[in-house]
Amino acid sequence: MTPEAVHGAEMIVHGAEWTIKELFTYPNEYIYWTIQIVMYPYLTGLVAGAFVLSSLYHVFGQNDLKDMAKFALVFSFALLLVAPMPLLFHLQQPQRNFEVMLTPHFTSAIAAFGMVYSFYLAIVASEIWFVYRKFFVEQTVALKGKTGISNTLLRITYHVLTLGAYDISESALHKDEKAIKLLAGIGIPVACFLHGYAGFIFGSVKANALWMTPLMPVIFIMSAIVSGIALCMLTDIVIMEWKKFRIRTSRKRWEMTADEIGGAEIDIVKKTSKYLLGFMIAALTLELVDLIFRGYTAMKSWDILRTVIYGKDFTKIFILQYGLGNVLPFVLLLLPRLTVKRAALAAVLVLFGVFMMRWNVVIGGQAFSLSFAGYMEYHLPMMPHNMETFKEGVLGALFMGVLPFILFWLFNKIIPSLKFK
Amino acid sequence: MLATAAKGALVTALPLSAFKILGPAEAKAAVKESAVRWGFLVDTNRCVGCGFCVKACKLENEVPYDPPLTRTWVERYVILKDGRTLIDTPNGARDGFTKPEIQERDVNPKNIAKAFFVPKLCNQCENPPCVQVCPVGATYQTPGGVVLVDRTWCIGCGYCIMACPYGARFFHPVHKVAEKCTFCYHRITQGMTTACVQACPFGARKIGNLKDMSDPVTKIILSQRVGILKDAFGTKPQVYYLGLDETVR
Numbered sequence: 297m298t299p300e301a302v303h304g305a306e307m308i309v310h311g312a313e314w315t316i317k318e319l320f321t322y323p324n325e326y327i328y329w330t331i332q333i334v335m336y337p338y339l340t341g342l343v344a345g346a347f348v349l350s351s352l353y354h355v356f357g358q359n360d361l362k363d364m365a366k367f368a369l370v371f372s373f374a375l376l377l378v379a380p381m382p383l384l385f386h387l388q389q390p391q392r393n394f395e396v397m398l399t400p401h402f403t404s405a406i407a408a409f410g411m412v413y414s415f416y417l418a419i420v421a422s423e424i425w426f427v428y429r430k431f432f433v434e435q436t437v438a439l440k441g442k443t444g445i446s447n448t449l450l451r452i453t454y455h456v457l458t459l460g461a462y463d464i465s466e467s468a469l470h471k472d473e474k475a476i477k478l479l480a481g482i483g484i485p486v487a488c489f490l491h492g493y494a495g496f497i498f499g500s501v502k503a504n505a506l507w508m509t510p511l512m513p514v515i516f517i518m519s520a521i522v523s524g525i526a527l528c529m530l531t532d533i534v535i536m537e538w539k540k541f542r543i544r545t546s547r548k549r550w551e552m553t554a555d556e557i558g559g560a561e562i563d564i565v566k567k568t569s570k571y572l573l574g575f576m577i578a579a580l581t582l583e584l585v586d587l588i589f590r591g592y593t594a595m596k597s598w599d600i601l602r603t604v605i606y607g608k609d610f611t612k613i614f615i616l617q618y619g620l621g622n623v624l625p626f627v628l629l630l631l632p633r634l635t636v637k638r639a640a641l642a643a644v645l646v647l648f649g650v651f652m653m654r655w656n657v658v659i660g661g662q663a664f665s666l667s668f669a670g671y672m673e674y675h676l677p678m679m680p681h682n683m684e685t686f687k688e689g690v691l692g693a694l695f696m697g698v699l700p701f702i703l704f705w706l707f708n709k710i711i712p713s714l715k716f717k
Numbered sequence: 718m719l720a721t722a723a724k725g726a727l728v729t730a731l732p733l734s735a736f737k738i739l740g741p742a743e744a745k746a747a748v749k750e751s752a753v754r755w756g757f758l759v760d761t762n763r764c765v766g767c768g769f770c771v772k773a774c775k776l777e778n779e780v781p782y783d784p785p786l787t788r789t790w791v792e793r794y795v796i797l798k799d800g801r802t803l804i805d806t807p808n809g810a811r812d813g814f815t816k817p818e819i820q821e822r823d824v825n826p827k828n829i830a831k832a833f834f835v836p837k838l839c840n841q842c843e844n845p846p847c848v849q850v851c852p853v854g855a856t857y858q859t860p861g862g863v864v865l866v867d868r869t870w871c872i873g874c875g876y877c878i879m880a881c882p883y884g885a886r887f888f889h890p891v892h893k894v895a896e897k898c899t900f901c902y903h904r905i906t907q908g909m910t911t912a913c914v915q916a917c918p919f920g921a922r923k924i925g926n927l928k929d930m931s932d933p934v935t936k937i938i939l940s941q942r943v944g945i946l947k948d949a950f951g952t953k954p955q956v957y958y959l960g961l962d963e964t965v966r
Contacts, residue, residue, distance in 0.1 A: 307890035309784045310875075319820060320804040320966075322837075322884030323790050328875040388873020388893040392853075395872055401854035406876055409852070502846060502950055503882035596949075666884050667966035669804055 308684060310388065314677055319670035327662045327674045330688040332382040335696045337494045337516060338654045339379040342700075344491040344517070345524010346372035347420065347483055352571065354423075354480035360567040366427060368528045370713035373420050374703035380413060382696050385687045405497045412493060416486050423479040425459070426472045428711050432458045453710060491520045498657060505597030505668075506604075506661040511586050518579035523650035525572045529565060530643035531704075533636055535714055536561075565639045569629045572646065580622055583653070600668040608663060608671065613656050621649015751860035755900050756927035757956040758934045758943070759836050763921035766791050766834040768813035773916030775811065777901065786887045787811065788898040789838040789913055794964055795819050798830045802964045810834075835965050836922060838913070839864065839885040839898035840946065840954030847877035847886060847897075856895060862955060863902050868894045882950045900924060927955070 311326025346368045352358045353365035384390050400407040432454045439451035492513035498504075499512025587605070590598060605613060625642035659674045677689030686692055708714065739747060774789045775782050790809035796802050803819045814834075817823070845864050848856050855870035856877055871894035878886040878895060889896035901911035905924065909915075914922045925934025937943070937959070944961030945954045958965075 307781050307784055308893075309786060309890050310888040310893075312785070320792075320806075323785055323787055323806055323809040324878075324887035325884050326887075328878050328888070383874075386874070388875070388888055389871065392870070392872040395853040395855075395870060399853050399870075401851055403849045404852040404876065405850065406852035406874065497876075501850075501879055503880055666882055667804070669802070669966055 308682075310684070313685060314675045314688070316673040316675060317670065318673065319665075320667055321665035321670040321672060322667055325665055325672065327659065327672055329658055329662060330386070330674065331676060331690070331693045332386040332688055332696070334651070334654045334658045335382040335693050336379070336386075337491070337498075337520075337658070338523070338651055339375055339382065339696065339700070340491050340494050341516065341520030341523045341650065341654075342527050343372050343375040343379055343524070344487040344520040345522065345526075346375060346528050347487045347524070348521050349525050349528050349568075349571070351480040351484050351487075354476055355484065360564070361571075363564060364528060364532060364568060367532060367713045368524075369420070369424060369427065370707055370711060371528060371531065371700075371704055372524070373424055374707055375700045376417060376420055377703055378696060378699045380409075381699070383409075385692055385696070405493065405500055408493070412486070412490050416483070416490050419479055419483045419486060423476055423483065424711065425457075426476045426479065429458065429461060429472055430464050430469060431711070433462055433464050436462075457710075488517050492517045498661070503666060504661050505595075505601055505664075507657065509586055509590075511582055515579065515582045515586065518575055518582055519650050519653055521575045522572065522579050523647055525568060525575065526643040526646035526650070529568045529572065530640055530647065532568075532714075533565065533640045533643070537636070539714075562634070562636055562639075565636055566634055569634065569639055569642070572643075573626065573629055576622065576626060576646070580618075597668060600664045604660060604663050604671070608673075609656060609660050612652060612660070617649055617652035617656055620645055621652050622646075625649070751862075752926075752928060753861040754927040755841060755861050755863055755905060755955070756925055756934060756938065757838065757841070757900065758923040758925065758937055759956060759958050760921045760923075761833055761835050761958055761960040761962075763919045764791065764834040764836055765919060765921075766793055766810060766814045767918065768810040769916040769918060770836060770913035770922060771809050771811045773912040774898075777904075777912035778899070780896070781890050782811075784890050785809065786890065786896075788885075788896070789836065792835045792837060792965075793819065793832070794835060794962065795824060795832045796830045796962075796964055797824070797828050799828070804966070831962075833960070833962065835958070835961075836913075837883070837885075837946075838956060839900070840883055840952065840956045841898075841900060843953035843955060844951060846880040846882070846950070846952055847895075850876045850880040852876065859902070861906075863900050863905075864897065865899055865902060866895050866897060868892050871895050882947050882952065883954075 309326075311328050311330075314330065315326040317325075349361065350365040350368035350372065353361040384393055387393060396407060397410040400410065402408065435454040436451060436458060439447055439454065442448075442451070495513035495516030498507040498516075499509055501507045590601060625645040628638055628642040628645070631638075662672055662674070664671055677685040680686035680689050680691055768791060771787055771789055771791060774780065775787060778788060780786065780788055785808055787809035790806050791814075792804055792806045793810070793814055794802060794804055803822075803824065805819050807814065807816075841863050843862065845858060848858055848864055851857075851871075852874060853870060853872055855867045855872070856864060857867070858864050868889075873888065873894055875888070875895070878888070886895055886897045888894070901909075901913075904911060911922075911924050914924050923934050923937075925932040927935050927938070929935055930939075938957050941959060943957040943959055945957060946961075946965070948954070
């Protein structure tokens with residue numbers, strides 16, 4: 297490009313739009329990693345959490361989670377397909393994304409992403425296949441002879457999905473179960489790896505005083521499981537209650553028994569919430585250990601970190617993340633006589649808390665200058681006025697947040713994962 | 718018939734022997750050890766903060782002139798008698814330091830203990846974290862030690878920008894890929910000096926070959942007390958400073 301072309305071209309200073317600088321920062325410093333990089337670990341966290349929840353049943357035989365397991369598995373698949381999209385949105389050259397697969401540079405923590413991700417995707421997809429194989433065969437048989445385009449299309453879809461494996465004898469199904477158990481077993485460490493490795497991406501940046509801690513991957517895994525369980529619990533409650541509402545307002549309601557109308561079952565909710573509490577304790581402990589350690593060792597960076605943690609970001613960290621996102625739901629779940637509504641509220645708060653944790657790590661890590669002599673504040677773009685402010689603004693993040701639910705709804709047309717009475 | 722078979726065998730055998738995948742160590746051994754290691758010397762005692770270096774760099778390297786991004790910049794440090802340190806770099810000091818106010822405050826000269834300028838640029842680290850974290854290998858170290866970015870291959874993830882402890886990297890506003898100081902690689906490899914070195918009227922900036930013991934820059938680095946920036950990160954920066962103060966970030 298000639299000098300004239302450079303000087304005449306449209307110029308976007310990436311980050312200038314949403315970064316407010318204070319005191320001394322290096323001239324090139326901006327908040328380069330924004331809301332999409334908050335969404336990325338948030339989504340992979342939800343994936344890992346949902347998968348671990350489903351595996352608790354498949355691998356460790358936690359039968360109380362049986363109904364939740366199928367749902368959690370399909371939901372984690374929907375989330376998984378969306379998980380890399382925030383990264384794509386964030387790239388300055390998104391059309392070159394495939395280079396990560398073509399020329400992976402293995403000293404980089406991001407380079408393995410394509411491989412770890414594909415491997416995990418294959419595990420989840422095959423596990424779903426084994427779980428639903430019997431269903432596919434049954435549907436193919438049931439739809440045989442039925443007329444109508446939608447029936448034909450469905451039959452062809454199921455026919456293809458069986459992959460030609462029609463044996464649903466006792467022994468064949470037993471083999472399926474073995475395969476599921478194996479895949480779920482392999483899946484747990486891989487899910488943890490996928491997410492712990494998202495933590496490694498941050499934890500290994502030695503230039504960033506807030507990010508750099510060997511605890512980061514573990515902290516990420518624990519909070520991931522917390523968020524995944526909370527999301528599964530919440531979605532289950534909402535869908536079951538919606539179903540109940542639909543039945544109650546339908547014309548057939550007089551033909552239903554009380555048991556059929558049901559709604560979310562408090563038993564399932566209670567059992568799931570116990571796992572949630574356990575992982576919350578683990579996550580919070582690790583985060584507090586990290587914080588206390590930083591304060592106690594008081595390295596060079598602590599002077600500025602302290603002003604960020606206890607000053608500028610106090611509300612975001614201690615009120616929103618720990619208060620609203622940890623302590624309050626903790627109390628809500630522990631108080632006796634847990635109700636579905638209370639559990640739902642707690643789950644919403646937990647999800648919010650984990651989101652704030654991601655925010656406080658990603659954005660908080662860029663809230664101070666590398667010079668330790670100044671600050672940067674992130675102003676989330678609300679109304680987009682160009683592609684950049686859409687992608688890295690509130691709308692782009694909402695898009696990422698809604699997409700998994702749309703996919704989940706679509707998947708349920710083919711592989712129903714919610715047990716309706 | 719036999720000849721055709723032999724040819725066929727030869728052809729099928731050829732790719733196996735013709736292509737060999739080299740490990741990183743083998744590849745490194747295959748490339749002859751470079752006789753050059755570019756190093757930079759900044760004499761902060763000589764810098765007056767005119768900003769000619771910044772201006773020259775922007776023009777030479779097609780870094781858009783007005784956006785507040787730059788491959789090199791100059792920082793002004795004012796240390797007050799009460800121990801406070803004030804630092805600024807208005808627009809990277811492209812137009813020099815034209816106002817006495819620092820960080821938007823008037824400072825009474827009587828309260829100043831010491832003040833000086835510190836030019837900054839990419840340190841072309843021996844152990845560059847930016848190269849380590851690039852997921853696609855778009856940024857790399859040349860045999861002479863200069864770290865470059867392949868603009869046709871960079872995906873623009875920003876990991877290198879995050880990994881640099883010196884804030885030397887940014888996204889080019891037009892090319893939309895990672896951008897950084899190259900020690901004017903296109904010039905130094907042609908026997909010229911860098912744009913900033915050439916533009917500096919006071920000789921505060923110098924570039925040299927650290928493998929050449931007779932190089933004036935190497936001589937100074939070897940014989941005088943020099944400092945480097947942020948050595949705790951283990952990046953082994955190759956920009957050396959004369960008169961570096963402990964307050965410099």
